[in-house]
């Protein structure tokens with residue numbers, strides 16, 4: 568039982584703040600998220616510059632050997648955590664003890680210090696019932712009705728686990744993430760959220776924080792988030808993370824030739840791109856289910872079966888706008904996806 572003294576003590580400490588330091592571990596084939604809480608004083612301003620570096624045991628996260636296990640956490644992004652009392656979320660980069668970027672640190676690979684590149688990621692994911700290991704909406708045995716009614720659907724049996732999705736969206740908005748929308752996807756139990764940012768690092772930071780918040784919110788419901796790109800084999804859509812991108816050149820091109828020339832740069836770099844577009848992507852990029860084959864490279868206006876889609880928006884704005892690389896999958900690291908796109912466009 569709590570005594571009166573403890574209650575008073577709790578009240579006094581209410582004004583101190585909780586900083587949740589989040590980082591990416593060394594797991595393969597998809598890096599996992601780890602986090603731990605640092606308590607700071609009531610005078611904490613909420614500014615990133617006031618978040619000290621911290622460290623963790625890299626030998627427990629596949630990031631170091633036991634003999635010299637310390638890795639450094641360098642805070643790079645902060646936002647309020649509305650679902651936790653007096654709290655902030657602090658996204659971190661992982662550094663080696665000598666402060667060079669750790670090999671697991673995809674953010675450090677981004678070559679755009681001026682934030683000229685803008686990214687809009689469409690993160691798809693599947694909500695899974697841990698007891699059956701199947702997407703919510705799938706019966707224990709057999710399958711639900713075939714795809715068709717689920718995409719942007721409404722009604723019991725069509726939109727499944729909406730409560731979790733709505734709660735996650737609200738927490739993202741309250742955190743100040745630039746979430747642009749959500750929708751139910753083509754497979755039962757599959758959903759999407761979109762996040763846009765001016766700057767590749769920021770776009771990656773916000774996707775990872777939104778992923779973290781989704782995992783944490785799902786804990787409350789006893790549900791699991793499945794980031795795999797093809798959780799159900801057969802005639803069921805996989806999960807992507809389309810990367811919409813632009814730079815100054817594309818936003819002001821006013822030229823079909825410029826767009827085609829940028830797309831052509833991607834043709835010679837297929838291997839480099841597929842290498843960071845998420846594991847098991849050959850299961851998803853089959854040429855079916857609104858994808859292009861992993862073995863081909865193609866682009867086209869409004870073409871959802873192409874590797875890169877030129878959105879109608881771009882054509883209607885006299886060939887100024889953005890491109891959509893449809894190949895990155897749900898499990899890809901947005902930092903690495905952005906880094907390779909920037910390198911190819913600027914090559």
Ligand code: ADP
Nearest residue numbers: 685686687688689761762763811812813888889
């Ligand atoms: P769809 O499902 O039709 O592919 P969405 O609306 O889900 O389209 O996603 C389109 C994304 O493109 C949005 O996240 C949006 O922010 C992004 N976007 C729009 N304009 C730009 C731009 N100039 N640069 C980068 N991304 C952009």
Ligand code: MN
Nearest residue numbers: 603622623624
């Ligand atoms: Mn310890």
Ligand code: MN
Nearest residue numbers: 689759761809
């Ligand atoms: Mn979309």
Ligand code: MN
Nearest residue numbers: 689691752759
């Ligand atoms: Mn989608």
Ligand code: MN
Nearest residue numbers: 689809891893
């Ligand atoms: Mn898309």
